[in-house]
Amino acid sequence: IAGITQAPTSQILAAGRRMTLRCTQDMRHNAMYWYRQDLGLGLRLIHYSNTAGTTGKGEVPDGYSVSRANTDDFPLTLASAVPSQTSVYFCASSAGHGADTQYFGPGTRLTVL
Amino acid sequence: AQTVTQSQPEMSVQEAETVTLSCTYDTSESDYYLFWYKQPPSRQMILVIRQEAYKQQNATENRFSVNFQKAAKSFSLKISDSQLGDAAMYFCAYRSGGALGGTYKYIFGTGTRLKVLA
Numbered sequence: 001i002a003g004i005t006q007a008p009t010s011q012i013l014a015a016g017r018r019m020t021l022r023c024t025q026d027m028r029h030n031a032m033y034w035y036r037q038d039l040g041l042g043l044r045l046i047h048y049s050n051t052a053g054t055t056g057k058g059e060v061p062d063g064y065s066v067s068r069a070n071t072d073d074f075p076l077t078l079a080s081a082v083p084s085q086t087s088v089y090f091c092a093s094s095a096g097h098g099a100d101t102q103y104f105g106p107g108t109r110l111t112v113l
Numbered sequence: 114a115q116t117v118t119q120s121q122p123e124m125s126v127q128e129a130e131t132v133t134l135s136c137t138y139d140t141s142e143s144d145y146y147l148f149w150y151k152q153p154p155s156r157q158m159i160l161v162i163r164q165e166a167y168k169q170q171n172a173t174e175n176r177f178s179v180n181f182q183k184a185a186k187s188f189s190l191k192i193s194d195s196q197l198g199d200a201a202m203y204f205c206a207y208r209s210g211g212a213l214g215g216t217y218k219y220i221f222g223t224g225t226r227l228k229v230l231a
Contacts, residue, residue: 031217040122042204042223058218090158100208100217101148104158 003027004105006091012111013081021076021108023091029103030096032074034058034066036087037107043090049074050096081112115140117207119222126195127230133180134190134225136205144210147181147188152224153201161203164188166210192227200229 004025013019025032030051035043035058045058049068063085065077074093078085091105116139126132138147149161164172164181171179176196180189192199205222 033219035221040223043221045218048218088156092158094217096217100146101160101163102206102219103160104150107156107158109156 004091004093004103006089006105006108008108009106010109010111012113013078015082015112016080019078019081019110021078021089021091021110023074023076023105024072025074025091025093025103025105026072027093027103028071029093030071031094031100032068033092033094033102034064034074034076035090035092036060036085037090038087046076046089078110081110083112086110086112115142115145115207115209115220117205117220117222119205119225121225122223123226123228125228125230126192126199128195128197130195131191131193132195132227134192134203134205134227136188136190136222138186138188138205138207138220140186140207140209142209146208146210147179148206148208148219149177149179149188149190150204150206150221151199151201152204153198158204162190195229197229197231200227202226 007022033048034046047066049055089108092102094100094102145166147164151159176193202224207220
């Protein structure tokens, strides 16, 4: 079944550690996105990518980095995790043209202690 | 900048009844799309319904329909014959019609938690 996968499902991390959240889609979508979801704040865009080889900053990019080496994968890296990065992280993708609609992965719950 | 507001943090509805979730948005654009997403306890974000701003007809998907009032910048979701499985967080989202800076950026509201009472 086509869709988006994320790994890990959940993770507890010590502050200061490096962590990469993985995201893979098999819909051949051009655009991919990373959001964080916090209670009362909805979904906030961290980084996005219009197409393989390009990335851009969203609303809350500080402390995060991304890469887009190919169409399918869009990993999110926390270089040195801090407790304020405790959140649920969602990866999404969309065709990137026309009647564009975003589709979401199942999310990763990250706790930074 | 565009904004999306969901003023109802929580709503309750009796099973088999109808409930309406509110969403307002602010934009100076004439071409855009609006969405409702559902997030059940499983955490998965599921697209419920989509409305193109250029269409006057309100979108409908089975028991889900919208009341799109473009002049008032209002986009409410009506759920008819509510079922226990409708219990979830519902997010309203806005997307510009044209790709801004080369990408379609989505703006989400803060969500409305819907409880369905048996």
